[in-house]
Amino acid sequence: MKHSPHVSICIELPLIELRPEGLYCPSGNFYVDPWKPVERAVVTHGHADHARWGSKFYLCAKPGEGILKVRLGKDASIQGVPYGEAVHFGETSVTLYPAGHILGSAQVKIEANGYSWVVSGDYKLEPDPTCAAFEPVRCNGFVTEATFALPIYRWAPDSVTFGMINDWWRENSQQNRASILYGYSLGKAQRLLAGVDRSIGPIYTHGAVERLNHVYRSEGIALPKTTYALAATAGKFAGSLVVAPPSMNGSTWLRRFGDFSTAMASGWMQVRGHRRRRAVDRGFILSDHADWPGLLQSVRDTGAETVWVTHGYIDPLVRWLREQGLAAEGLATHFENDEDLQSEPLDSEPITS
Amino acid sequence: MKQFAELYSAMDSTTKINIKVSAMEKYLQAAPAADAAWAVYFLRGGKLCAPFPSKMMRGWAAEIAGVPAWLFAECYESVGDLAETAALLLPDAPEQDGLGSLTEWIESRLIPLRGMAEEDQRRLVVDSWQQLSSAQRFVWNKLMTGSFRVGVSDGLVMRAIAAVSGLKVEVIAHRLAGAWKPSGEAWIALVSEESSDVGQSQPYPFYLSHPLEGEPELLGNVTDWMIERKWDGIRAQMIRRGDDVHIWSRGGEILTERFVELVEQAAHLPKGTVVDGEIVGWRDNKVLPFADLQHRITLKRPSRAILDKIPARLLAFDLLEWQGRDVRTLPLQERRALLETLPLHLSERLHPVDWQAARQLRLGARDFLAEGLMLKRMDSEYGVGREKGRWWKWKVDPYSVDAVLIYAQRGHGRRASLYTDYTFGVWDKDKLVPFAKAYSGLTDTEIREVDSFIRSHTIEKFGPVCTVTPQLVFEIAFEGIQQSTRHKSGIAVRFPRMARRRTDKSPADADTIETVKALLLST
Known part of the structure; x- marks a missing residue:
């Protein structure tokens, strides 16, 4: 987790500025992903470090509404707008475009006086059957994440990675072992479920995952049949796949599964040291964030003259972009840059499935 | 090379002893004699002299990857291992089958590398990268830089050889004792029933x-x-x-x-x-x-x-x-x-x-x-x-001294990107003087805690080393103590490690250099 020193931002026509509450648009009087309660919040996606509790009004992409409700509570005032449809706040117009990160994730395009900024939140360029594909948006200023902004991070095509996951599951299945696959319960878990070969065996889930599966299915996302693990009879897990949040590794929750092998699906698995520290049997490199070539390509595709870089390997990306002749700045936000360690709600309320 | 890299991956991706041993058995059973010999040599921690300083490999890899030196350095700091950093940065090449036996890779490439002119070394190394996948390059880079290491004990390697040969572990241990030179003949002698008995210079296993x-x-x-x-x-x-x-x-x-x-x-x-x-x-x-x-x-x-x-x-x-x-x-x-x-x-x-x-x-x-x-x-x-x-x-129970964490440095390998290498100070009047460095003794959870403390309490950075607000106290255990002119504190300790964190103590409660020097007199 790297933090760059706070950089004071000074550009012409500031459509956004950094305030103690978060990224703020003065001409439209709203915040994007504020980390403190504010009047009006435009939310890029439902992960805990972007969608925080306590603001008065929330705006998000239509497909993400259900997720936000689960995360922020039924009483939160949430308005969902379809991708590509402009909403007007003061002098500005706000349009959401798919970010390809998780279901309902959006890039926020802010326009005023023929000048535009895009706050991209978290994003990836790889296709993902559980959410709309990332759409490059032309703009003058671009705010990008930098979770994996080092050239050591280059993702293989999904088909290759899922081939490896399926092989691992199949082999465990033949040995009558359960396969415990860890992935963040919102987004990563559903992408895993949609991508594995369901013919290998039954699939069980942790409560936190199952709860979000409901939301995904109600948004029309096709997922294979899953069973909430606590609702299943013990001793039936041999040969099955169990999808659970990473925090379950090494916990007593695993006892019910008998003989099993563990694996973690994350971009961090690219590096051997991370893999070994995780103490899992296998690490599969699968991320919902852009890799190095993806970050560079998306910056290029926006055509932006100014790039602000937040959370992750900020300094290397800023320096690289500057060496390419762009005006780049690091931005000290409160977004987390670890796709596995985000504090996620793990209360597994009973589920009827 | 392909099979050997697979053996490495299989062993590296598990902590289970039986899986490691059976992976070795599988490899040794299938491998040609000379490959088996080289594999045993490397699995037991054998090394060949690095044919070039590792900074040269660093330069070639950065050049081929099209990455400037500063960015390579950033990546290296994050990965914590040069061979791996290079392997991850190199672009994919068309032919990556890792063809050729381990023996060919070692005897026709690695060994001849030594003594070649720099330009020829570069050509050979770059050409070899073209033929390997990322995982294979990692193993190959490790072999080239003399830093290949697998987490397996000598005993387990011998167990696998014993299983493959049908001989007793004791027999294998004796035949392997001393300087065992890898070759096809050596492997055959190692595993054959009536091997010509132990050589004249052969020691017994300890x-x-x-x-x-x-x-x-x-x-x-x-x-x-x-x-x-x-x-x-x-x-x-x-x-x-x-x-x-x-x-x-x-x-x-x-x-x-x-x-x-x-x-x-x-x-x-x-x-x-x-x-x-x-x-x-x-x-x-x-x-x-x-x-x-x-x-x-x-x-x-x-x-x-x-x-x-x-x-x-x-x-x-x-x-x-x-x-x-x-x-x-x-x-x-x-x-x-x-x-x-x-x-x-x-x-x-x-x-x-x-x-x-x-x-x-x-x-x-x-x-x-x-x-x-x-x-x-x-x-x-x-x-x-x-x-x-x-x-x-x-x-004898180790010596122990309460000392304050004053400097920290990032670790390597498994601990890359975490601050795991610490320097501890004791009081010399009103100043803390460094007296020991320690890397071991903490659990992974404690390391993470201390790491996050360090990140939020860094005073200054000098390259990879940072000075830390003196606040955390640790009990440092060590085996021996001696006067030293090379150390600032005037003493050198043997096998220092962290016995535990003293959350009950504040920096003011840490020991003084006088108490530490008094231990000198007791020996």
């Missing part, structure tokens, strides 16, 4: 002890045990066979040339004798500090002056071969009796009347610069490897 936990009374009668001091030196076997003398370290190194006085002494032994003991520095009738011996051991052919200043002595404690016969299965007391008839310096046998008296001897061990006592059952055979029950080491 028998190792376990640390004693709990009270010695549990071991029964004190008179059933042979008790000696545990010397802090170099464990070695002295071999006299025919007209030759060989001296082997436990690490499998030949020390013969380094200890001319021992060779001279061994020449007086009857032919067909193998003695086990500890080499120590010895002058004026007492053992010299280990640091002296350490200085001497670095010299291939020590000068007359060094020989006079740090004379070596083998303190013999066991007899493995007698009149050309392997006597390891005789009871220890019989072996010792035979040993005592030889012209040797023996490790003194102690005769405490009871365990209470033994405790006193243990407490006094440091007066002899010994680490504690060795307890060996009188009737014990000389076994293989480390077993529980027959030989125990009973070390």
Whole structure:
């Protein structure tokens, strides 16, 4: 987790500025992903470090509404707008475009006086059957994440990675072992479920995952049949796949599964040291964030003259972009840059499935 | 190369011993003899001299990857391993099958690399990268930089060889002892039923002890045990066979040339004798500090002056071969009796009347610069490897000092990108002076806590090292202490590690340099 020193931002026509509450648009009087309660919040996606509790009004992409409700509570005032449809706040117009990160994730395009900024939140360029594909948006200023902004991070095509996951599951299945696959319960878990070969065996889930599966299915996302693990009879897990949040590794929750092998699906698995520290049997490199070539390509595709870089390997990306002749700045936000360690709600309320 | 890289991945991705052993068995069964030999060599930690300084590989990899030096450095800092950083950065190439046997890769590429002109080295290395996948490149880079390491003990490698050959582990251990040179013939000799017996210079596998936990009374009668001091030196076997003398370290190194006085002494032994003991520095009738011996051991052919200043002595404690016969299965007391008839310096046998008296001897061990006592059952055979029950080491409790974390540095490998290497200070009046560095002793959870403390309490950075607000207190344990002119604090400690974090203490409660120096006097 790297933090760059706070950089004071000074550009012409500031459509956004950094305030103690978060990224703020003065001409439209709203915040994007504020980390403190504010009047009006435009939310890029439902992960805990972007969608925080306590603001008065929330705006998000239509497909993400259900997720936000689960995360922020039924009483939160949430308005969902379809991708590509402009909403007007003061002098500005706000349009959401798919970010390809998780279901309902959006890039926020802010326009005023023929000048535009895009706050991209978290994003990836790889296709993902559980959410709309990332759409490059032309703009003058671009705010990008930098979770994996080092050239050591280059993702293989999904088909290759899922081939490896399926092989691992199949082999465990033949040995009558359960396969415990860890992935963040919102987004990563559903992408895993949609991508594995369901013919290998039954699939069980942790409560936190199952709860979000409901939301995904109600948004029309096709997922294979899953069973909430606590609702299943013990001793039936041999040969099955169990999808659970990473925090379950090494916990007593695993006892019910008998003989099993563990694996973690994350971009961090690219590096051997991370893999070994995780103490899992296998690490599969699968991320919902852009890799190095993806970050560079998306910056290029926006055509932006100014790039602000937040959370992750900020300094290397800023320096690289500057060496390419762009005006780049690091931005000290409160977004987390670890796709596995985000504090996620793990209360597994009973589920009827 | 492909199969060897797969073997590495299989072993690296599991912590389960059985899976590691069966992966080795599978490889050794299928591999051509010479490949099996090289694999065994590397699995056991064998290294070839790096053909070029690692910074050259760094330069070539950055160039091929199109990454500027600063960015390579950022990646390296994050990954913590040069071979891996290079492997991850190199672009995918069209032919990445890792074709060719391990032997070809080692004997036709790696070994010839040494002594090539730089431009030829570059061409060969870049060409080799073209033919390997990222995982294979990692293994290859590790081999080239002499940093290949697999988390597997020698015992497990031998277990796999034993399973493949159908021979006993003891036989494999004996055949492998000493400097085993990998080749197809060597592998065949290693695993064949009637292998030509052990070579003239071959040592026996060393028998190792376990640390004693709990009270010695549990071991029964004190008179059933042979008790000696545990010397802090170099464990070695002295071999006299025919007209030759060989001296082997436990690490499998030949020390013969380094200890001319021992060779001279061994020449007086009857032919067909193998003695086990500890080499120590010895002058004026007492053992010299280990640091002296350490200085001497670095010299291939020590000068007359060094020989006079740090004379070596083998303190013999066991007899493995007698009149050309392997006597390891005789009871220890019989072996010792035979040993005592030889012209040797023996490790003194102690005769405490009871365990209470033994405790006193243990407490006094440091007066002899010994680490504690060795307890060996009188009737014990000389076994293989480390077993529980027959030989125990009973070390003196370590020294301990409370010190404050003042500097931190990122770790390597598994601990890359975490601050895991710490420097600790003790008070010298109102200043903290660095007195020891320690890397080990914390759990992964504690490391993460300390790491996040360091990140939020960094005062200044000097390259990879940062100074930290002095706030965390640790109990530092260590085995020995000596005066030193090379250290700021004027002292050097041996085997320092973190015994525990003292959350109950504030920096002001940490020890002073005076208390630490007082420990010097107690030795």
